[in-house]
Amino acid sequence: MDYDVLIVGGGIQGAGVAQAAAACGYRTLLLEQRELAAATSSCSSKLIHGGLRYLESGQFALVRKSLKERRILLKIAPTLVRLIPFYIPVYPHSKRGPWTLRLGLSLYALLGGLDRQGRFSRVPRAQWSQLDGLQQQDLRTVFCYQDAQTDDAALTRAVMASAQTLGAQLQCPARFVSADLDTEGATIRYRLGEQLYTIRSRVLVNAAGPWVAHVLSGVQPAPRRQAFDLVQGTHIVVADSPPTGVYYVSAPQDGRAVFVMPWHGQTLIGTTETPYQGDPAQAAPLDSEIAYLQQVYRHYFPAAQARVVESFAGLRVLPQGDSSLFDRPRDTLIDASLPRLLTLYGGKLTGYRATAQEVMQTLRRWLPERARCLDTAQLPLK
Numbered sequence: 001m002d003y004d005v006l007i008v009g010g011g012i013q014g015a016g017v018a019q020a021a022a023a024c025g026y027r028t029l030l031l032e033q034r035e036l037a038a039a040t041s042s043c044s045s046k047l048i049h050g051g052l053r054y055l056e057s058g059q060f061a062l063v064r065k066s067l068k069e070r071r072i073l074l075k076i077a078p079t080l081v082r083l084i085p086f087y088i089p090v091y092p093h094s095k096r097g098p099w100t101l102r103l104g105l106s107l108y109a110l111l112g113g114l115d116r117q118g119r120f121s122r123v124p125r126a127q128w129s130q131l132d133g134l135q136q137q138d139l140r141t142v143f144c145y146q147d148a149q150t151d152d153a154a155l156t157r158a159v160m161a162s163a164q165t166l167g168a169q170l171q172c173p174a175r176f177v178s179a180d181l182d183t184e185g186a187t188i189r190y191r192l193g194e195q196l197y198t199i200r201s202r203v204l205v206n207a208a209g210p211w212v213a214h215v216l217s218g219v220q221p222a223p224r225r226q227a228f229d230l231v232q233g234t235h236i237v238v239a240d241s242p243p244t245g246v247y248y249v250s251a252p253q254d255g256r257a258v259f260v261m262p263w264h265g266q267t268l269i270g271t272t273e274t275p276y277q278g279d280p281a282q283a284a285p286l287d288s289e290i291a292y293l294q295q296v297y298r299h300y301f302p303a304a305q306a307r308v309v310e311s312f313a314g315l316r317v318l319p320q321g322d323s324s325l326f327d328r329p330r331d332t333l334i335d336a337s338l339p340r341l342l343t344l345y346g347g348k349l350t351g352y353r354a355t356a357q358e359v360m361q362t363l364r365r366w367l368p369e370r371a372r373c374l375d376t377a378q379l380p381l382k
């Protein structure tokens with residue numbers, strides 16, 4: 001056997017599993033077809049958060065888990081994950097009124113363990129003029145709480161660097177082609193340039209994000225496929241100077257949540273949610289999405305120039321279920337129904353470490369015993 005754990009996909013989920021596997025001393029190889037964080041993991045809203053709005057769809061366990069992960073990441077990755085003020089302005093047309101927000105923020109603080117990070121307040125009226133040019137007309141109140149922001153691609157690279165320090169290997173750009181599963185493990189073929197390589201691994205982890213089904217189609221015997229939808233989320237970067245915090249607004253067009261955030265000396269605005277079909281590699285911002293985000297931004301920041309200097313689109317993998325597309329659970333779905341193969345669907349950037357822990361628990365039945373694993377909640381990320 002060449003490896004214990006072979007992972008397909010160098011996004012945050014694959015990197016997280018590589019780190020957790022290497023932390024247990026397993027011989028680990030990760031294959032990435034383009035570059036680390038080339039896909040969804042560089043196109044997120046870059047928030048390490050519990051997800052205030054998931055409270056509305058009753059995803060309390062996810063929010064609690066994510067807030068715990070936020071606490072851990074603030075500790076182990078202080079240069080990559082930082083607390084930042086979030087402002088929620090309330091107008092007569094806002095989707096959520098002050099009482100709903102007060103209730104939601106109280107619950108959010110409770111699920112976060114009532115620590116200092118969970119405190120929220122109202123911004124005194126006398127300070128509204130300092131809120132980055134926020135629309136003051138009809139403004140009723142502004143809530144302020146804290147959540148965290150990161151650089152998603154840098155975080156992914158840091159997690160993979162930690163995995164490599166622990167002994168994991170990275171092949172990049174290397175494309176997974178196919179795998180044959182048997183009782184002992186998997187025979188895996190991948191392409192590096194023109195060359196086709198064949199290796200053996202005890203387990204195969206499919207962390208290919210939006211390509212999850214493509215990878216499964218190369219596996220024999222044919223595994224079960226979880227039905228899922230792809231939803232495109234577009235962000236724009238505008239040349240305006242960055243706001244002092246993250247503004248959490250509801251789009252006047254349809255009430256959807258949109259964030260206006262500081263990003264590398266400019267302003268980042270996102271996101272849209274557009275159902276997507278087709279090749280994940282072709283995902284790209286639509287003109288209508290860019291216009292929608294500009295409209296939201298100009299509505300709340302009337303003096304803004306809103307000149308778009310960059311836009312990018314990422315794809316969410318949302319397993320199909322009973323709820324409507326936009327209320328679907330955002331936690332990772334782990335499928336290990338076929339021996340020696342584990343597949344990840346969806347999930348959050350924030351929860352990558354906890355997901356990797358669950359993955360290792362699941363894989364344990366197919367891997368040699370390890371007396372002790374290093375705790376990834378204690379491993380610094382730089």
Ligand SMILES: Cc1cc2nc3c(=O)[nH]c(=O)nc-3n(C[C@H](O)[C@H](O)[C@H](O)COP(=O)(O)OP(=O)(O)OC[C@H]3O[C@@H](n4cnc5c(N)ncnc54)[C@H](O)[C@@H]3O)c2cc1C
Binds near residue numbers: 008043049177
């Ligand atoms: C618009 C948007 C905003 C989001 N905002 C947030 C947020 O603010 N906070 C948060 O916590 N979460 C957020 N998320 C969720 C988060 O971004 C994703 O859960 C996470 O990035 C998914 O990571 P991944 O590793 O599963 O997938 P990806 O990052 O897409 O990685 C999959 C990798 O697999 C590789 N790959 C595919 N096929 C092969 C193959 N055959 N061989 C080799 N490699 C292959 C791809 O090249 C890719 O790099 C957001 C998601 C979206 C879409």
